[in-house]
Amino acid sequence: MSRLQTLFERKPADILSVFLTAGFPTPDSTADIIQALAEQGANMVEIGVPFSDPMADGTVIQHSSTVALRGGMTLARLFDQVADARKRVPDMPFVLMGYLNPMLRYGIERVFRRCTEVGIDAIIIPDLPFGEYMRQYKPLCERYGIDLIMLITPETSDERIRLIDEHCSGFIYMVSTASTTGTKDRFTPEQTAYFRRIASMGLSHPRLIGFGISNPSTLADACANSSGAIIGSLFIKCLERNPTPALAVTDLMHTLGLKA
DSSP: OOHHHHHHHHOOSOEEEEEEETTOSSTTOHHHHHHHHHHTTOOEEEEEOOOSOOTTOOHHHHHHHHHHHHTTOOHHHHHHHHHHHHHHOSSSOEEEEOOHHHHHHHOHHHHHHHHHHHTOOEEEOTTOOHHHIIIIIHHHHHHHTOEEEOEEOTTSOHHHHHHHHHHOOSOEEEESSSSOSOOOSOOOHHHHHHHHHHHTTOOSSOEEEESSOOSHHHHHHHHHTSSEEEEOHHHHHHHHHSSSHHHHHHHHHHHTTSOO
């Protein structure tokens, strides 16, 4: 059983997944941040590959990518840092999130091979078309034992959602809005209706909600309508305003109401 499967069986609700950009805020901070997240109660980590044109990301994550790239972060360096983190954190699921262009330049099969070698459990590629996944990437997932996580949005058709549920593995990433990443004070009634519509479909895979979760209210709404929440921009802000990874994670947990 994979680390992802084990997590969802052990904890079917209230999962906290946290996104970080590899190489931010400093070039060698990735493993320390992952360790701090594991020690303070995060259940999963999403490791972002910095990219110069991240189309789904808002200004906060765009800024973190710019800083990481200027600091010399590359996919090869990222994999080495994840290998270090995996030695420190043996059981937490690691998800690699990156756009297609850097992975193509590195070599797609090489990406999957290195993921297996360093202990990455799943990959998110936001700009990968579903048809291309079925033709080229699903066989790689099966060969290397890596889940490929697909995103859905309020505009995704029920037909496409059911195809994703049938042919992908791991979990379904529910993007809360059609806009880019970024913190929001509350979810709109339209977003809540979207969460409930997907919950009523009886999908076979667990779902996590991301984009716009920044406080106890939005966290509670996400957890009430899925297996948990993915936090991104909020944590990047915490990393920027705190001197150490441990303090940044403590700040995150306080902001979300998970610590007194």
